[in-house]
Amino acid sequence: MIKDTEVDMKDVELSEMDPEKQPMTGDGQAAAAAEKNGSVKLKVPEDEVAFTGLSKDELMKVAGTPGWVRTRFVLLILFWLGWIGMLAGAIVIIVQAPRCKPIPEMNWWNEGPLYEISDTEAFSDGLKGIESKLDNINQLKVKGLVLGPLHTVQADQPNTLDLEKFDPRQGTKDELLGVLEKAHRKGINVMLDLTPNYLGSSSWFSPVEKDVQKVKAAAEYWLGLGVDGIKVSDLAIASGYAEWAKLQDVVQKNSSQDGKRRALMGAVKNVSPTNASQLLNTSGVDLLQSDLGSEPPKMIWDLEKEPAEGEADNGTVKTETLKPGELRNWFISLSDLRGKERSLLHGDYYSLSSSDTSLAFLRLWDQSERYITAVNWGTAPETLAFKLATPGE
Numbered sequence: 343m344i345k346d347t348e349v350d351m352k353d354v355e356l357s358e359m360d361p362e363k364q365p366m367t368g369d370g371q372a373a374a375a376a377e378k379n380g381s382v383k384l385k386v387p388e389d390e391v392a393f394t395g396l397s398k399d400e401l402m403k404v405a406g407t408p409g410w411v412r413t414r415f416v417l418l419i420l421f422w423l424g425w426i427g428m429l430a431g432a433i434v435i436i437v438q439a440p441r442c443k444p445i446p447e448m449n450w451w452n453e454g455p456l457y458e459i460s461d462t463e464a465f466s467d468g469l470k471g472i473e474s475k476l477d478n479i480n481q482l483k484v485k486g487l488v489l490g491p492l493h494t495v496q497a498d499q500p501n502t503l504d505l506e507k508f509d510p511r512q513g514t515k516d517e518l519l520g521v522l523e524k525a526h527r528k529g530i531n532v533m534l535d536l537t538p539n540y541l542g543s544s545s546w547f548s549p550v551e552k553d554v555q556k557v558k559a560a561a562e563y564w565l566g567l568g569v570d571g572i573k574v575s576d577l578a579i580a581s582g583y584a585e586w587a588k589l590q591d592v593v594q595k596n597s598s599q600d601g602k603r604r605a606l607m608g609a610v611k612n613v614s615p616t617n618a619s620q621l622l623n624t625s626g627v628d629l630l631q632s633d634l635g636s637e638p639p640k641m642i643w644d645l646e647k648e649p650a651e652g653e654a655d656n657g658t659v660k661t662e663t664l665k666p667g668e669l670r671n672w673f674i675s676l677s678d679l680r681g682k683e684r685s686l687l688h689g690d691y692y693s694l695s696s697s698d699t700s701l702a703f704l705r706l707w708d709q710s711e712r713y714i715t716a717v718n719w720g721t722a723p724e725t726l727a728f729k730l731a732t733p734g735e
Contacts, residue, residue, distance in 0.1 A: 442708060442709075443707070443708045445684075445688070446688050448687070448688065449603050449605070449628070450485055450486065450531050450570070450602060450603075450605075451485065451486060451531070451571070451605050451628060451629055452687065452688065453485050453681055453687070454483060454484055454485035454486075454677060454680055454681040455482075455483075455484050455485065455677055455680060456484060456485065456486040456487070456488055456533070456629075457479060457482065457484040457486070457487050457488070458487075458488040459472065459487065459488070459489055459490075460490070460491075460535070461512075462489060462490070462492065462512050462513060463511050463512055468511065468512055468513040468517065469489075469492075469512065469513030469514070469517035469518055469520070469521055470513060470517045470520070472487075472489070472521055473517070473520050473521045473524055476521070476524050476525055476528060476530065477528075479530070480528045480529075480530060481674065482670075482673060482674055482677055483674060483677035483678055483680075483681060484530065484677065485529070485530065485531060485681070486530060486531040486532065486533060486570070486571070486605075487521075487525060487530060487531070487532045487533065488533045488535060488573055488607070489518075489521075489532060489533065489534055489535065490512070490534055490535035490536075490573075491535040491536065491537050491540040492508045492509060492512040492513065492518075492534070492535075493505045493506070493507060493508060493509065493536065493560075494507045494508065494509050495538065495539065495540070495541060496541065497539070497541040497542040497543075498539065498542040498543060498544075498547075499542075500538075500539070500547040500548075500553075503538055503539075503547070503553075503556065505536055505538070505556055505557065505559075505560030505563075506560050506563050506564075515567075518567075519567065519568070522567070522568045522569070523568075526568070531570035531571065531602075531605075532568075532569055532570055532571075533569065533570060533571035533572065533573050533605060533607060534564050534569045534571070534572060534573070535572075535573040535574070535575075536557050536560055536561065536564075536572055536573070536574060537573070537574050537575040537576075537609075538553045538556065538557065539553075540575065544576070545574075545575040545576035545579070546576060546579055546580060550579055550580060550583060551583045551584070551585050553580075554580055554583055554585040554586055554589055555585050555588075557572070557574060557580075557589060558585065558588055558589040558592050561589065561592050561593055562592055562596075565592070565593065565596050565604060568598075569604075570598065570602070570604055570605065571593070571604050571605030571606065571607060571628075572589075572593050572604075572605075572606055572607070573607040573608070573609065573631075574607075574608060574609070575608075575609040575611075576609070576610070576611070577608030577609060577610050577621060577625055577627065577630070578610060578613065578621055580608075581608070581621070581624070581625040581626075581627075586625075587626075589606075590606060590626050593605070593606040594606055594626075594628070605628045605629060606626070606627050606628050606629075607627060607628065607629040607630070607631060608621075608625060608627040608629070608630055608631070609630075609631040609632075609633075610630065610631070610632055610633070611632075611633045612633070613632065615632075615696075618630060618632055679713075683710065683711060683713065684707045684708070684710040685705045685706055685707040685710045685711055685712060685713050686705055686713060687707075688707060689705040689706050689707035689710070689713075690705070690706050690707065691703055691704075691705060692704040692705075692706060692730055694714065694716075694726070694728040694729060694730060695716075695726040695727060695728055695729070697724075698720075699718060699719060699720030699721075699724065700716070700717060700718045700719070700720060700724050700726060701715075701716070701717050702714065702715065702716040702717070702726050702728060703715055704730065714728075
């Protein structure tokens with residue numbers, strides 16, 4: 343009995359498993375107990391077959407099939423149809439686009455403002471002083487100088503007239519040649535005023551036709567020395583004589599050595615804009631100068647007290663003195679526009695408003711910038727109502 347008990351105890355001991363030898367499973371289930379201690383199951387993926395593309399022979403075989411041949415043919419036709427369509431569209435756009443207006447013939451006096459110096463002695467101690475100031479004048483972007491009259495004459499004394507000799511107070515011929523040389527290097531042209539009786543009561547001596555002959559002879563002389571143009575005053579008087587046409591030929595058909603045209607300029611006084619325009623068209627001059635708007639400034643003194651708030655202040659000499667470069671810079675900016683903008687160079691003129699004391703107009707050229715100019719030379723403020731006058735009105 344004791345022996346049987348000993349056998350049973352051994353069976354129990356053998357049937358019990360050492361916990362250290364049990365499989366490492368989380369749930370301790372019997373199914374997992376069958377695994378050996380430390381064993382791990384791994385799933386190895388099956389080898390995937392990678393597509394490496396068709397070989398050259400396979401590609402040639404596929405490309406030669408009827409389906410691909412038709413596809414390539416259709417795509418080729420579509421490509422050329424699209425290309426031809428774009429080309430045709432570009433041609434249609436070019437043909438139907440508005441034409442640019444042709445640039446009219448330009449002369450040097452059309453390219454910028456002219457600077458007139460009537461009394462060279464008062465301006466800069468004669469012609470020699472003008473030569474020294476040409477650098478400053480050139481900064482104003484002017485295209486020409488109008489000098490004089492400089493010739494010898496006494497008021498209302500026709501026997502003292504010598505259009506080929508300068509008044510010693512104004513300068514000498516050699517000094518004029520110096521001015522011409524330096525001015526031409528800077529691109530500035532020089533005109534000479536040959537008005538016969540510029541100191542007298544009338545610009546022309548009597549008989550006028552004889553004076554025109556003298557001006558013609560003097561014009562030949564000065565143009566031969568390099569002057570770029572001639573100016574005369576009281577154009578309405580001189581242009582009515584037969585000798586005037588000969589003076590025109592001498593000036594306008596006498597080009598400089600580099601092919602540059604010479605200018606004939608006329609001046610008028612107390613002439614309405616309508617008559618001035620008619621005279622410009624009938625006299626044959628290249629330029630017309632009017633005394634309209636040439637009166638001295640209305641205010642050339644300082645104010646006794648500051649203007650009240652809201653009152654108009656046109657400025658005084660003192661104000662301009664405190665800003666010495668402002669007026670000069672403003673003029674330079676206008677000269678720069680005048681020489682660059684096509685609307686201001688050769689644009690069409692459209693009147694917007696016109697009266698005895700004011701004027702407003704539009705300058706327009708093709709697809710360039712448009713410019714409106716309004717001027718009031720009256721003594722009182724004025725309100726302008728703009729109305730564009732179309733051709734035919």
